[in-house]
Amino acid sequence: MAATYTLKAKHRRSRLRTLAFLSPWLIGFTVFFAYPMISTVYFSFMHYDGFRPPTWSGTKNWKYVFESYPFFWPALRNTLWLVVIMVTLRVLFGLGIGMLITKIKTGTGVFRTLFYLPYLAPPVAATMAFAFLLNPGTGPVNSMLESIGIPAPGWFNDPNWSKPALTMLALWGVGDLMVIFMAALLDVPREQYEAAELDGATPWQRFRYVTLPNISPIIMFAVVTGVIGAMQYYTQPLVAGKVASGVIQGAGTSFQPGYPEYSTLTLPQLVYNLGFQRFDYGSACVVALVLFALSMAFTALLMRRRGGLIQAGD
Amino acid sequence: MAQVLERPAESKTPAAPSPAERTARRRALLEWIAVHSLGVAAALFFTLPFVFVLLTSLMSDSQALSRDLIPHTWEWSNYRKVFDTPGFLTWWKNTLIYAGLGTVLTVLSSVPVAYALAKFRFRGRNLTLMLVISMMMLPPQVVVIPMYLFWAKQLDLSGTLWPMIIPMAFGDAFSIFLLRQFLMTIPNEYVDAAKVDGCGDLRTLLKVILPMAKPGIAAIALFQFFNAWNDYFGPQIYASENPGAWTLSYGLESFKGAHHTDWNLTMAATVLVLAPVILVFFFAQKAFVEGVTLTGVKG
Numbered sequence: 211m212a213a214t215y216t217l218k219a220k221h222r223r224s225r226l227r228t229l230a231f232l233s234p235w236l237i238g239f240t241v242f243f244a245y246p247m248i249s250t251v252y253f254s255f256m257h258y259d260g261f262r263p264p265t266w267s268g269t270k271n272w273k274y275v276f277e278s279y280p281f282f283w284p285a286l287r288n289t290l291w292l293v294v295i296m297v298t299l300r301v302l303f304g305l306g307i308g309m310l311i312t313k314i315k316t317g318t319g320v321f322r323t324l325f326y327l328p329y330l331a332p333p334v335a336a337t338m339a340f341a342f343l344l345n346p347g348t349g350p351v352n353s354m355l356e357s358i359g360i361p362a363p364g365w366f367n368d369p370n371w372s373k374p375a376l377t378m379l380a381l382w383g384v385g386d387l388m389v390i391f392m393a394a395l396l397d398v399p400r401e402q403y404e405a406a407e408l409d410g411a412t413p414w415q416r417f418r419y420v421t422l423p424n425i426s427p428i429i430m431f432a433v434v435t436g437v438i439g440a441m442q443y444y445t446q447p448l449v450a451g452k453v454a455s456g457v458i459q460g461a462g463t464s465f466q467p468g469y470p471e472y473s474t475l476t477l478p479q480l481v482y483n484l485g486f487q488r489f490d491y492g493s494a495c496v497v498a499l500v501l502f503a504l505s506m507a508f509t510a511l512l513m514r515r516r517g518g519l520i521q522a523g524d
Numbered sequence: 525m526a527q528v529l530e531r532p533a534e535s536k537t538p539a540a541p542s543p544a545e546r547t548a549r550r551r552a553l554l555e556w557i558a559v560h561s562l563g564v565a566a567a568l569f570f571t572l573p574f575v576f577v578l579l580t581s582l583m584s585d586s587q588a589l590s591r592d593l594i595p596h597t598w599e600w601s602n603y604r605k606v607f608d609t610p611g612f613l614t615w616w617k618n619t620l621i622y623a624g625l626g627t628v629l630t631v632l633s634s635v636p637v638a639y640a641l642a643k644f645r646f647r648g649r650n651l652t653l654m655l656v657i658s659m660m661m662l663p664p665q666v667v668v669i670p671m672y673l674f675w676a677k678q679l680d681l682s683g684t685l686w687p688m689i690i691p692m693a694f695g696d697a698f699s700i701f702l703l704r705q706f707l708m709t710i711p712n713e714y715v716d717a718a719k720v721d722g723c724g725d726l727r728t729l730l731k732v733i734l735p736m737a738k739p740g741i742a743a744i745a746l747f748q749f750f751n752a753w754n755d756y757f758g759p760q761i762y763a764s765e766n767p768g769a770w771t772l773s774y775g776l777e778s779f780k781g782a783h784h785t786d787w788n789l790t791m792a793a794t795v796l797v798l799a800p801v802i803l804v805f806f807f808a809q810k811a812f813v814e815g816v817t818l819t820g821v822k823g
Contacts (some may be wrong), residue, residue: 310563
């Protein structure tokens with residue numbers, strides 16, 4: 211096969227052929243990624259409100275975002291909270307549910323489907339459902355908690371509980387992780403468990419020294435993709451805040467994001483707030499670049515040359 | 525409880541089991557009970573939200589504001605009221621256009637790219653693949669400002685679905701990556717055999733690879749359809765000014781606004797957004813399994 215590809219006569223034709231096949235994406239990459247990426251950098255140094263032509267403003271936008279824009283640091287803190295707490299719990303819960311499903315011997319298919327379905331729920335619908343379920347006044351969850359004498363929290367209406375409520379929503383949609391963990395767990399060689407058992411390993415030791423090393427690439431994968439997901443977390447906190455605060459949506463509605471008290475504010479929401487509510491496109495681009503730097507750092511982790519999880523290879 | 529557990533064991537083996545056997549058996553049964561109780565508890569956690577949403581969608585207006593969990597009267601007319609809400613059918617239509625057209629365009633444009641990345645050897649292939657992965661990981665907010673200015677100010681297309689649909693004609697990074705991974709599992713010998721038989725690249729792709737790639741294509745089509753169906757950010761940026769271009773995911777939230785406290789109608793609308801996704805899943809799950817078993821091109 212190698213011989214056909216290295217023939218000089220065919221070389222030019224094969225290059226044209228490759229370009230032809232790649233062309234949809236090459237155009238898409240240029241128009242929808244390279245060009246806007248360069249523009250984002252350009253606008254981050256410009257003052258631009260979308261009406262008057264852009265004017266050079268140096269590092270003014272950068273100073274504004276980092277020093278005076280009141281939402282930036284709370285949003286970054288919230289994003290870090292989500293990265294640490296939400297991602298950790300989701301990975302642990304996904305692993306737990308994945309282990310549980312491999313142990314279930316009766317009605318496996320039914321259980322697996324039930325565990326998986328919430329993952330498919332559209333984010334807006336799932337968030338609306340949770341805003342209703344956790345509604346402090348009439349929500350069924352608080353009704354049940356109070357009926358067994360547990361003081362009911364304010365969930366999406368209480369700044370201390372809004373992020374835990376979002377975390378519960380994220381745990382509910384853990385079906386994707388369950389599936390990949392299940393596949394990884396079933397791939398662990400049975401002989402290793404048998405050998406460990408012969409050596410008298412306790413269940414914890416078997417998990418620690420057999421299961422864990424075997425599935426650690428998948429755990430890494432779940433962590434990194436989870437972190438990138440947390441960077442992009444947008445629809446759920448926004449909709450939860452809107453529904454809980456009772457804001458009516460529509461064209462021209464201004465909604466102070468992060469209800470209650472900045473507690474559900476994430477970085478992507480700032481791009482929207484600065485760009486499309488305040489018409490400060492320059493500062494919005496600064497936040498966009500911060501977001502870009504963070505997500506690319508984690509993407510690099512995912513693609514490290516050695517020990518990376520996504521390899522080009524063939 | 526222990527006695528109940530031992531009885532069937534004793535009837536099978538009249539000879540009394542050894543104490544070690546007995547503890548092993550008891551432990552196995554206790555584990556079965558523990559695992560399945562945990563399973564039932566988890567199933568409740570995953571299912572009850574659906575149940576409560578469904579029950580509330582069938583309550584009367586006044587009862588939806590009370591703390592009752594079960595409807596006194598079953599108000600099926602709530603669903604008709606949702607459909608009668610101005611705009612709701614338009615949102616359906618828009619969502620189907622966005623998701624349907626977007627899916628077709630994504631598949632058409634991503635297949636040749638994924639094929640080239642999986643089966644062609646050329647300089648810069650790894651770099652291209654890394655760029656695809658980087659784009660896949662990129663939050664849409666990073667490039668949204670220039671993209672919005674491009675669509676709205678230069679092409680005057682804001683308030684329509686086109687800024688969301690047109691980009692899909694130029695390959696979707698996630699679909700390309702997923703399909704490329706799938707095509708990597710198809711042995712190169714098929715491609716070489718087609719070459720020997722005198723097939724050009726396009727013919728090889730259409731006649732040899734595509735029939736084998738059906739499950740992979742079904743997967744990217746499904747993901748793309750769900751993405752469009754679930755998309756909130758796109759419609760918020762490009763369609764928010766024109767309710768005639770809203771999609772279900774975007775309009776659903778405004779439903780809560782239009783009917784402040786009508787949790788019953790809001791939950792009925794939520795069910796109507798959820799139901800198609802779940803229906804498609806049950807329908808497509810079978811197609812997946814069938815596709816995988818039919819092709820069976822492993823190694």
